[in-house]
Amino acid sequence: MEGLDIVKSHYVKELIAKGTREDGRGMFDFRNITIIPNVISHAEGSAQVDLGATRVLAGVKLQVEEPMEDTPDQGNLMVSSELLQLAHPEFESGPPSPESVELARVVDRGIRAAECIDLTKLFIEEGKAWSVFIDLYVLNYDGNLFDASTIAAMAALSSAKVPKYEDGKAVYEERTKPLELKNYVVSTTFAKADGVLMLDPNIHEEAASGARLTITNDGKVIRAMQKGLGGSFSPKEIESLVDVSLSKYSEIRKRIAPD
Amino acid sequence: MASKANKPQLIVDGKRLDGRALNELRPIKIQASVLKNADGSAYLEWGDNRVLAAVYGPKEAMPKHVQDPVKAIIKCKYQMAPFSSMGEHGRSGPNRRATEISKVTREAFESVVMLNDFPGSEIDIFIEILQSDGGTRAAGITAAAVALANAGIHMKDLIYAVSFGKTDGELILDLNMIEDNYSECDMPMAIAPRNGELLLLQMDGNLTKEEMKRGMAMAIEAGKKITAIQKAALQETYKKTEADIKGSENGV
Amino acid sequence: MPGDVIFDKPMRMDNSYVENGKTYAEVMGLFDSEKGSLVALEGAWSPRTDEVVIGIITNSRNQVYEVDLSFYGRAILIGSKYDRQTYKLGDVVQAEVKDIENRKTVILWRPRTLYGGTLLDVKATKVPRIIGKANTMIMQIASITKSNIIVGNNGIVWLKGGDIALATMAIRKIEDEAHTSGLTERIKKLLDTRQVGGTNKEIA
Structure with a gap:
């Protein structure tokens, strides 16, 4: 019900002005995170992530394909997302919405820019390379899909196994070698409501916010950023959020996969 | 489709490749009320199938011109995740197969849901096949029935679905992917347990009338087990709370 | 469970068919042998006359207001010349069901605007438990949390002031445990231990 959510977001705004949140956490705290790896055994890698009540399932498939013409010595990475209709009453059917496309592209950029997967290592032989498909399935929407999706994608990648390659084809029944990851990224999404900044907004906090900023980092440097919604941030605010983002890396990194 | 020439022997000494008897179901597990936003939901594991079903409604039918002033309408969407099968990455988005399954599934539920109780409304059923290993439409209907009951939608019955087929001259219940690929026929059915009426019925291959009768009897017999698992899953959502209370009162 | 036989003879009662x-x-429900009725455990709200509901004004035209009651039908509130109150889009109102047309259009009257506060959506089937016998449950929550609370039969609860987080926690607990006994005592215990100044302050 739309009207109900609007009333709730007014209330959340009042709380934010007093420096508190609906569920009592601190302004730069994540909600509870639960990660279940390997939920889909048919996929090469998978993970289901709960970030509060937001739930995302990431599936990784590997497939032998011809490399792209301009990068004949590399494999491919493809990230897609589906805002499934069962995740929220207002998610609609039809072609991917701009929100869904943005989500997939922001997750893709972080993983690609940090070279989490060395695409040259996906090369198999002349005319053959692995394509890595990451599908983000949003199962329940309660705000901040960006961070839940990046965690799910990274956890699914780190659980992924490469099929055996034989006679130009993948042998999916034989998967033993882990997919090698060179780097890890963690995404942190902030919202700004009435000048107050907060991490990991829930659905009502998102509705109460005028601006959103996602910062993806690999523990050392920033790897991707995306500002969303109509509002704006000052350079000073962005600087301070980068500090918060970097400070969150190790906590989340540990959860994605043990070293 | 696999070529019939390479067909492996699917029945050895009266047992199937996965060790099942001819009339034996794969293991089935159902959990109800798994999604927070949906009005009703169910997660089902049926052999290697993994299915998530969710129900929204009854809510105001949209767009308005689809509203029926005297009864509810049902919308149903069945789809398969691109990572659901052993093998290559699937294409996302609707295809002819998924469109047909969505339609026959919707029609199966139209005859059990009390549509007249909610005039002008719509009830949405979403079936997501997260992992597939044969018999996904039956698994989807069985899960969706639980999700509908979990949403409190008025229904004449808690329906289930299952299929049978024929291979090596024998009838087999509940075909998995490899059996489905090589079997001589496949007949999925959705059944109302209270009167044994068929609400969904599809079939292709070759089947004598005698075999059809035996196969249907096999499906109805198996239905007793499926119905019991569905009901237990719905009851579990209430038992779990009782257990939690006891836990919390013992000083946790 | 849907399809289960309740009686071997025809009987007229809610949530059943002959x-x-x-x-x-x-539906999935519990049979109340005292009242001879089948009480649904889950399901959407079906309007009845005289029920108190809470909704949001979504449309207005010439003193005729559409109110979103978060159910499958429509609700209309007709302003009268005796009622000088006017409503804006987004206003939260409490009202009573005066009449129901064709099982889906609800006519409301005796409206009252609810200013500020927040809303909580609960399962309509759990509303009787949240209110409690002779309002005991909800009065207990309101007095300890110092919140103003109004429960709409359509499953919308309005809360304002006091410890809303604690009141919300108590209402959610009732929703989850509505089918069990000894609930009033457990809710009292929760409220006593979690309230501000209590031994164990925590926020839901």
Whole structure:
């Protein structure tokens, strides 16, 4: 019900002005995170992530394909997302919405820019390379899909196994070698409501916010950023959020996969 | 489709490749009320199938011109995740197969849901096949029935679905992917347990009338087990709370 | 469970149907032998006259207001010349069901605007438990949390002031445990231990 959510977001705004949140956490705290790896055994890698009540399932498939013409010595990475209709009453059917496309592209950029997967290592032989498909399935929407999706994608990648390659084809029944990851990224999404900044907004906090900023980092440097919604941030605010983002890396990194 | 020439022997000494008897179901597990936003939901594991079903409604039918002033309408969407099968990455988005399954599934539920109780409304059923290993439409209907009951939608019955087929001259219940690929026929059915009426019925291959009768009897017999698992899953959502209370009162 | 036989003879009662001389359940529910009725455990709200509901004004035209009650039908509130109050889009109102047309259009009257506060959506089937016998449950929550609370039969609860987080926690607990006994005592215990100044302050 739309009207109900609007009333709730007014209330959340009042709380934010007093420096508190609906569920009592601190302004730069994540909600509870639960990660279940390997939920889909048919996929090469998978993970289901709960970030509060937001739930995302990431599936990784590997497939032998011809490399792209301009990068004949590399494999491919493809990230897609589906805002499934069962995740929220207002998610609609039809072609991917701009929100869904943005989500997939922001997750893709972080993983690609940090070279989490060395695409040259996906090369198999002349005319053959692995394509890595990451599908983000949003199962329940309660705000901040960006961070839940990046965690799910990274956890699914780190659980992924490469099929055996034989006679130009993948042998999916034989998967033993882990997919090698060179780097890890963690995404942190902030919202700004009435000048107050907060991490990991829930659905009502998102509705109460005028601006959103996602910062993806690999523990050392920033790897991707995306500002969303109509509002704006000052350079000073962005600087301070980068500090918060970097400070969150190790906590989340540990959860994605043990070293 | 696999070529019939390479067909492996699917029945050895009266047992199937996965060790099942001819009339034996794969293991089935159902959990109800798994999604927070949906009005009703169910997660089902049926052999290697993994299915998530969710129900929204009854809510105001949209767009308005689809509203029926005297009864509810049902919308149903069945789809398969691109990572659901052993093998290559699937294409996302609707295809002819998924469109047909969505339609026959919707029609199966139209005859059990009390549509007249909610005039002008719509009830949405979403079936997501997260992992597939044969018999996904039956698994989807069985899960969706639980999700509908979990949403409190008025229904004449808690329906289930299952299929049978024929291979090596024998009838087999509940075909998995490899059996489905090589079997001589496949007949999925959705059944109302209270009167044994068929609400969904599809079939292709070759089947004598005698075999059809035996196969249907096999499906109805198996239905007793499926119905019991569905009901237990719905009851579990209430038992779990009782257990939690006891836990919390013992000083946790 | 849907399809289960409740009686071997035809009976008229809510949440059931008659077929071939037998009475069957059409929902998952509990049979109340005292009242002879089948109480649904889950499901959407079906309007009844005289019920108090809470909704949001979504449309207005010439003193005729559409109110979103978060159900499948429509609700209309007609302003009268005796009622000088006007409503804006987005206003939260409490009202009573005066009449129901064709089972889906609800006519409201006796409206009252609820200013500020927040809303909580609960399952309509759990509303009687949240209110409690002779309002005991909800009065207990309101007095300890110092919140103003109004429960709409359509499953919308309005809360304002006091410890809303604690009141919300108590209402959610009732929703989850509505089918169990000894609930009033457990809610009292929760409220006593979690309230501000209590031994164990925590926020939901």
